[in-house]
Amino acid sequence: MMRVLICGADGYIGWPLTLQRLSKGDSLVTIDDLSRRALARSLTPISSYADRHKEIERSDVQVIPCSLLACNYTLLQEVFTSNTFDVIVHLAEQPSAPYSMQGVEQSALTQTRNIESTLVLLHLMKTYCPEAHLVKIGTMGEYGTPDAPISEGDISVDFKGGSMEALFPRDPGSWYHLSKVFGTYNIRFACKVWGLRATDIMQGVLYGVRTPEITHESVINRFDYDQCFGTVINRFCAQAVNELPITPYGMGTQKRGFLELQDALQCLDIVMRNPPGAGEHRVINQFHEVHSINDLAQIVKQGAYSLGKRTTVENIRNPRVEQEEHVYAPEHQWLLNHGFKAKYSLREGVRNLLHDIAPYTARTDVSTITPDIHWR
């Protein structure tokens, strides 16, 4: 049994993680400000925040509707003085690269909110629970696509006869991805100066909506498919169940690492049960299979076919600025060394996902899938 604070508990990872931790008998405090609900409409008919709580109110769980901002610090101090935490999971960040690239307001909101939420948690931890374990979700997008393998954690950098331990170089591709890099730097600093301990998870593209605890529609997980909040896999799946062309951006030769939701929850459980030492900023890479976007499109197309849905793949002009032909060899040994065994291949996970969202096909607003947010 762990005492866990989940920040962003109403979100795509936060909600199934809440259900998982309750099923494991953890004591929970959950925080969310519902900002995602205001920005994106889920294809799956998720319950209201109030109705979700009714599903879990029988358990040892306290629900705090609140943003992780400095203006709420007094309220948050109350949460930290009236509870003891072993693990703090920070999922309460503003997501979406395209959202952040829309204009000055969205770029500023994404970066300032994400920085402030992490600073608030770090200060609370320093004061009230310096021994707790911060688990923070970054993104594989922090690294960009370098012409080299991507390490987990620090590497040795040599320059003119000297040598230093340094963060693996970051080359993020949007204001959003930059905000994740800034979080990494801030956490690293707090570990060094305040002796906090943190696991910083560079996560690949997550997909899937089912978990063992999601047994009926009243606890269904969200599924975003619009150009901003829908990942590439979700957009392709939404297109496929609607028998619309699947539209990779550009050449489609870009490669990414993918991970199914239940496998991700297995990873998070391993991370939570293996805290780093005091002062340690542990960076791990979390994904299962690497595929090109064209591969993914074919996998989605074939999965849809087995459901009786016929579609095509039509590459469109890339609205992003990104390398389309590149090396992609990220390491991900830490989780494997600590017992992670993926249960789902991308092919199998996509088939499950298509099956799970197909009943809601009529809810699709297909106009939101087409990209009109351009990087340039």
Add this chain to the structure above:
Amino acid sequence: MMRVLICGADGYIGWPLTLQRLSKGDSLVTIDDLSRRALARSLTPISSYADRHKEIERSDVQVIPCSLLACNYTLLQEVFTSNTFDVIVHLAEQPSAPYSMQGVEQSALTQTRNIESTLVLLHLMKTYCPEAHLVKIGTMGEYGTPDAPISEGDISVDFKGGSMEALFPRDPGSWYHLSKVFGTYNIRFACKVWGLRATDIMQGVLYGVRTPEITHESVINRFDYDQCFGTVINRFCAQAVNELPITPYGMGTQKRGFLELQDALQCLDIVMRNPPGAGEHRVINQFHEVHSINDLAQIVKQGAYSLGKRTTVENIRNPRVEQEEHVYAPEHQWLLNHGFKAKYSLREGVRNLLHDIAPYTARTDVSTITPDIHWR
């Protein structure tokens, strides 16, 4: 003649830079929100913002009292549509490592303000003047004190048979220094994706209050000496003119690069006259002499002695977390290659500074010099 926007024009660099550019016949727009005046009291009796403007209103200059925040974007768009800029100098950031280390509010304010101001300028430049040259002041503190020479600009990083061009590793030592790193990343991204051009100046410790244009007290420059906004050199000089012990933090063997104000203005002039190419993010290191803090203390002590002031050097407990014994070999070739010739040694510059502030000794509030903001 250049058309220049100076952001932060009421500040320690911004004000003498304003006077310099006017004397060179530039066309100017200046922006400031006076936030520094609210946070720190200058030893030198600086004129009010209104009185400063009276000094320059005869010239081709437009003064905008405004913060560089997204909420002021409409107002700022008006400035950019009614003016054309060749150079935009961004000095409008929240300074001070100790200020940022006071607590959650100060850390969040420092990082979010500094990020937002840079994002606002980058978006304005993209829309209204993508050919203009952004000149941004970072800090040598972005690098920390690595066991290697410090490059200007990118280095080649090798990892497991691959190789990538990367930013020289950053290892900043406060929430404030982190905010400068975040600015560097954001500018780098805007240059890459939007084709903007920028010079990102990693500046050493600046000191001095006199410039050729500061000929009478009504245009005097500010001199901060408190624990937050006073640099190490200013605190030592304020102690010395008051015949108080000079107090290096810790062993005093920490090394830093120093630069006199008029030499810094010479550097800025060289930078402004040498814009990088479109899409180029040029990083330069700007300082003249490297000294240890103990050396500096002796130089201040000896300078004060020649003014008839007697003091001692008394190292005190270091309130910061920083390496005290370290390699320090930063490169700074770009400015030398482009004609920079420093006029002032640290010894000579300190003597001038002590002479210039001595008349205001009675204005010192010595209680503000003693550090009570601790990193841990």
